Amino acid sequence: MILQAKQKQTIIDAFLIFSITAIIGTVLILACGANPLEAYGLLFRGIFGSSSSFAEIFVKACPLILTGLGCAVAFRTGFFNIGAEGQFYIGAIASTVISLNVTGLPGWIRIFLSLAAGFVCGGLWALIAAVLKAKFNISEIIVTIMLNYIAINFLGYSVRSFLMDPSGNVPQSAKIEPGSQLMILIRSTRFHAGIIIAVICVLLVWFLMEKTSIGYELKAVGLNRHAAACNGISVIKNIILSAFLSGGLAALAGGIEVLAIQKKLLEGISSNCGYTAVLIALVAANSPIGVLAAAVLYAAMQVGANSMQRQMGIPSSIVNIIIGVVVVLILGKEIFGFLGTKRKLTVMEEEK
């Protein structure tokens, strides 16, 4: 009965969130003198209009999936990794270094080595915060945010020094040769093999979390660290593992961005996806499948908004505003007029 009440509440919440955002969006579109129906139509046509724009959704979603997945793994274990951005950069740097320097091997081995190196370096980067947290109880939130600045600026330093393209004088690395690039899977689009890697990662993480004893430990530590320790589950070990996986996944996104999209290392390569990742994970309630859905939806909105802006001159910022509103509403569901039911539920729990 209680569960039913909760389900009902979820449906009502979703409906309310949808209505509120639709109203805000309509008002904003009206305010710039456009027809909302036409604008929404263009938004959808922008998403489903052509194969290349549809593929673009997944291109944009790919780094969000991986970084979001990284955040979700960490959050599940109670490790609040806000450092996906920095881990993304470290992954991008490490992958570039390997791709530019390892030669004489078959292409797919070079790609594998490059991405694996990125994964490991990003994981180790996240471990700094995990060790500080586990050993000295220093807030991982602060540490990961600070490590972001270090990583971002280290990339800026590296593309101006040891990774700078010797044949030019712009702050970027040399181009990665085609044999080491992630191949395009659908011709005349940018749909690349990295997207498949991201989806595989979603499935692997889902399997790890739901089907294995490793995932069971991670979840137990995340839900109640103290009880986990009292029952003989090592908290330190699991925080370290989750931080490593989390950082590795975010770094993988960086590596894929270099090998599939930019084909070289340059500043601003993440488009802030490491921060968006936090939001994706929160909206997805840290579920791997949810991350996949949320990331694709987010990317679709972005792609649609761009076409809306191109064709009608409606600022694409509207979509970002709407996304912001949705997130705030999802995270602040309690503000809807259902305080009564919520309170009753919690009270029930106490009473019994």
Next chain:
Amino acid sequence: MAILEMKNICKSFAGVYANENINLTVEKGEIHALLGENGAGKTTLVNILFGIYTADSGQIFWKGKEVSFASPKDAIASGIGMVQQHFSLVRKMTVLDNIILSLKKNHFILDRASAEKRLVDLAEKYGLVVDPKARVCDLSVGEQQRVEILKALYRDVEVLILDEPTGVLTPQETAQFFDVLRSLKKEGYAIIIITHRMSEIMAISNRVTILRDGRQVAELTTALTNPGELSRYMIGRDLCVNYDISSPVAGENIILMEHISLLQKHRGHPLHDISLQVQKGEILGIAGVEGNGQKEFAEVITGIQKHSEGMISLEGIDIGKKSVKERYESGIAYISDDRHNDSLIVGMNITDNLMLRDYCHKPYSHLKIMSRKEMADNANRKMEKYQIRASGSTGANTPVALMSGGNQQKLIIARELSDNAKLIVACQPTRGLDIGATEFVREMLVEQRNAGKCVILISADLEELMELSDRIAVFFGGRIVGIMKRSEATVQQIGVLMGGITGEEGIL
């Protein structure tokens, strides 16, 4: 005229009645006991009175006028005070600051001097001695309770509600506390006291209202009733207390501790030079006021905390260096007093909670991959064997957060009492449970004893210890101040030792 009257109070949570047509009348200068099992609706009723919940229907009359309190603030303003089971004190502030916290008549600049004078006067008048300048976190539980009562008195309440006030006190402290209540009564205060201990009701109350399953089953005058009648009303049947612990213990040592000490930063020695052994088929009861090292003692045995000196062995094998998991695997089971923080992961369901110890063992896990089917079978088996009740529609998938305390405890017992267990450390295993669940837990412990396992039972309930233990050790200040056979122990003697008095003067 009654100072307070509650009429036909109804309150339901998610369709289940917690209170159904309850009437409560309290007179000036009386102590009115509210008796009932856990979940009978006592706390809900006083929470409605205190403005924490709003009743679905029914009326409250305060001095003859109908009132409705939207929040505790309103209730306090009218003259109703409440001391909750979990104190609501700011631990890092002084006693005085806690008392004057959020007083309406506080000025921008606090007048602590006159507040202190008034507080000291109040405290002396009723024998509630406490240092106004002490920080709350440095006080004992009994002293904190005094601060809570003073806080209410300082606000000029006329009705004082006390929710399970004696659970944390020694017998001697309880007696003192009752003296305070009697002097308050003499001054004309009306007191509502919630309890499930018959002896206390008989000792202190004028009238008693008994609730069962949210309904009022009786209102009696204490002088005209007896504990037997009370318990019949409370649980709807006669209480059977007859645990078979007659068989002799085997004499074979299971656990041996020698000079165990625990050193903690900032806290000194929570445990000091503990030496004892427990034998096969023996229940060793551990008595003591809470916070005298019992919990640390349990955690040192189970490996959650590592002792700093001494030796501990299980069946002759030194386990001092072993981890929690290794100790569990070698046969140490643990029922903690803090179900929600230590034993359960309330965000997980029954199946997963039953796996907390064995998730990495066969048949539940093979090459790190867990078998949902084996886990579900295990859950169904244990739920049946230990009569764990969950919501009908979701069964073993019910989140533990939605289970009653009794069922949560059964779940923990079902998980911990495996065939492999040799030593069961049970810390306050019946706290907060209703009588049915309490009996079940006690029977389980006795069954383990009679099956040749050894049980360490830590309890604040002396009656429980006297019923179940073969021997009783008393903790005070992190030391064992006395250890005796049950047949040679008296409640009074244990009570004196719990207060820290040893030697000749203690053994009266």
